[in-house]
Amino acid sequence: DQVSALLDNSGQGFLSFQGDLLVQPEFSHPCLAFFGGSPAGKPVDELLFSGDEHARDTLRACIEEALKEKDSSRAELYLSLLPEEIAIGARVLKAEFKPLDRAIMVVLTDITGEKALAAQVARERTRLEMIVSAVTYGNDFFDAVAEFTGFVQDGAGMWRGRDRAVLYRTIHTFKGTFNQLGFHHLPTALHDVESSLQRLGSRADGADAAAMVFARDWQGVLNADLETVRDALGDDFMARRGVVTVTPEQAKRFERFARGLLDEADVPDVIEEIAAIRTVSLRQAIGDFDKMIHQISARLEKEVAPLVVEGDDVRIDPEVFGPFLRSLGHVFRNAVDHGIEDPDCRLSTGKSEVGTITCAIRRVDGALAIDIADDGAGIDVETLRRRAAELTAADVSAWDIADLVFADGISIRTEATELSGRGVGMTAVKASVEELGGSVRIDSRPGRGTNFLFHIPFPPQVEGR
Incomplete structure (x- = not known):
């Protein structure tokens, strides 16, 4: 009893x-x-x-x-x-x-109460991540919002007669960007639409695919996320998008320059100052991916050292380089997801349990050389070749590693996750670097890691600029 x-x-x-x-x-x-x-x-x-x-x-x-x-x-x-x-x-x-x-x-x-509390904590963590991203990466945050808003406003009409694969890659890149910035609702909605596009297969043309994509109330989904930032930081913060802050001393020099009152010897310095205001450090822009790398590695229970970015500190026009920089999220995401092994696997092969990802930037003969490397398992070329043979009607026996990695719709993963597996991210990387007049090659060594080597004319050869 x-x-x-x-x-x-x-x-x-x-x-x-x-x-x-x-x-x-x-x-x-x-x-x-x-x-x-x-x-x-x-x-x-x-x-x-x-x-x-x-x-x-x-x-x-x-x-x-x-x-x-x-x-x-x-x-x-x-x-x-x-x-x-x-x-x-x-x-x-x-x-x-x-x-x-x-x-x-x-x-x-x-454990109903515990589960509810854990869900509440997760929601609050997501909310805080987005707020911190808005404050810390304000320019990137507002640039991404502006680009997506323009995409929504252009609507399905912009995609008539265009390759639906480009629309698919655009959706995939937006998903990665907003995931990196800590958005909650938008990446999930974009992932759902990706899945729907994949189910359409080759049955639908670009117009049908665009009609399905733009049937969503994207502005409503975006506003649901932005409301979180607005509630925390206020309308003033949201209104500051695109505002450039200068010191009082700079304002005086710029005014004297505009009125023609500046000493000729000081003019070159002021012109350089003005140019610097609208440019950003390439090293800093790439270094910002460290946050995403550690979010993904924590989710996958892998150990990755802080991202090391070394070399020349080149200033770039974010409007020109923006699509390329955003596409690099696919490179870093794949380095963690596909490249870096879990700690036990690394120790069993004699490596440190902590993986490394590095980036070296050099100016060489009027061009930028950007080398992104990881010390992971390398690319399994033969497995990728078998996947390519399964998914395409082409003879892939002679394809090299770049052909396989950059082929549209090819991934080692048999199932897509919110991180990877669609086989479109690397295609977007290649397209973005080629838009700058550049090229990319891959050097991968089994068990030792992979290098992505970008060569971009500097200033880049962009049509209409």
């Missing part, structure tokens, strides 16, 4: 059953609340998984094997295959299955 009283007041549900799966008459009082009445005599598989036939089959199979075992440790191994969390109505219960003498005991703990 004393033990029963303790169990009844523990807040946990205790019940047991034998090979027939019928709950025994003895159970703790919280089970009444969990199941909306007495569970005695009812099949435990239907109590725990009433709407999931697959889960019921799994439970029956694991219980049958566990009850056959005389070794309790082997019985526990079978029971460990059962779900640890079970949803019953509005409750989430933690379930522990324990072997007894010719029976199984189930211990149920209500």
Whole structure:
């Protein structure tokens, strides 16, 4: 009686059953609340998984094997295959299955409140990430918003007669950009549309694909995210987009320059100052990817050292280089997702458990040379070649590594995730560097890592500029 009283007041549900799966008459009082009445005599598989036939089959199979075992440790191994969390109505219960003498005991703990709190914490973390991104990377934040707003305003009409693959890559790049900036609703919506475009396959032309994409209320989705920033930082912050701050001394020099009152010897310095205001440091712009790298590595449970960016500090026009810089998110994302191994794997091959990603920038003979390297596993060329053969009608036997990596729709992954697997990100990288009149090549060594080497004329050869 004393033990029963303790169990009844523990807040946990205790019940047991034998090979027939019928709950025994003895159970703790919280089970009444969990199941909306007495569970005695009812099949435990239907109590725990009433709407999931697959889960019921799994439970029956694991219980049958566990009850056959005389070794309790082997019985526990079978029971460990059962779900640890079970949803019953509005409750989430933690379930522990324990072997007894010719029976199984189930211990149920209500973790509904904990799960709700964890979800709330996750939402708050996401909200704070976006606010920090807006403050820390203000120019990138507002540039991305402005570019996406322009994309939405142009609408489906802009894509009539255009290759639907370009639309697909555009959606993919926007998803990566807004993921990096900590947006909550927009990346999820873009991922959903990517999946819908993929399901369309080759059946639809560009006009049909665009009609489906722009059927969404993108402005509404964007505003839902921006409202988070507006609530935290106010309308004044949102109104400051595109505003350039200068010191009082600079303002005086610029005014004297405009009025022709500046000494001729000072004119070159002022012109350089004015040019610097609308340019950004390439090293700093690439260094900003460190945050994304560590967000992804934490999500994948990998260890990656801080991004090292070295070499010449070149200032670039963000309007010209913006698409290229945003496309580099695909390179860094793939370096973490596909390149850097998990700590155990790295240690087993004699590497440090902490992976490294570096970037070197050089000005060479009127051009920029940008080398992005990781010390991961390298690219599995033959696996990529087999995937290309499965997904295309072309003879890929003679394709080199660049052909395979930059081919549209080819990925080592058989299933897409929100991080990668669509096979369009690297195509976007190649397209963006070629728009600058540049080129990219790949050097990958099995077990040692991969280098992406970009060569871009400087100033870049951009049509219309």
